[in-house]
Amino acid sequence: MTMREGFVRCFDPHGFHFMRYVEWGDPHNKHVLVCVHGLTRNGRDFDFLAQALAAHRRVLCPDVVGRGQSDWLSHKDDYGYPLYVSDLAALIARSGAE
Numbered sequence: 001m002t003m004r005e006g007f008v009r010c011f012d013p014h015g016f017h018f019m020r021y022v023e024w025g026d027p028h029n030k031h032v033l034v035c036v037h038g039l040t041r042n043g044r045d046f047d048f049l050a051q052a053l054a055a056h057r058r059v060l061c062p063d064v065v066g067r068g069q070s071d072w073l074s075h076k077d078d079y080g081y082p083l084y085v086s087d088l089a090a091l092i093a094r095s096g097a098e
Contacts, residue, residue: 003047008094010065010087012078019087020069021062025054027066032097035061036088042068060092 005041020080022043033053035046040080043061063070064084073079 003051005069008087008091010045010050010067010090012073012083013076014073014078017065017071017073019062019065019071021060021091022050023058023060024050025056025058027058029058030096030098031056032058032060032092032095034092037061037064037067040067044068052085058097060091060095060097062088 002024004027005020006023007018007020010019020043035043035050037043037045043063046059046061050061053059065087066072067080
């Protein structure tokens, strides 16, 4: 299964930023799995797992803001779980997952 790259535009307290992600599997599959990396990692950590699951699931592997290919925030105080959750909600909403 081929990997695709994408992005979603997210909102933070000081404007917008881009969160990048890689996606595996059928883009129309409603069975979506989101793999979120730890604090110092990135979405590409899940390549092997995502490729294995791609035959039955659509797998989204984001780079949390400030990691991997995603934008860095202009204000360091904006980093935190509320923003991370908001960004992931934007990704899930964009994915069309139910």
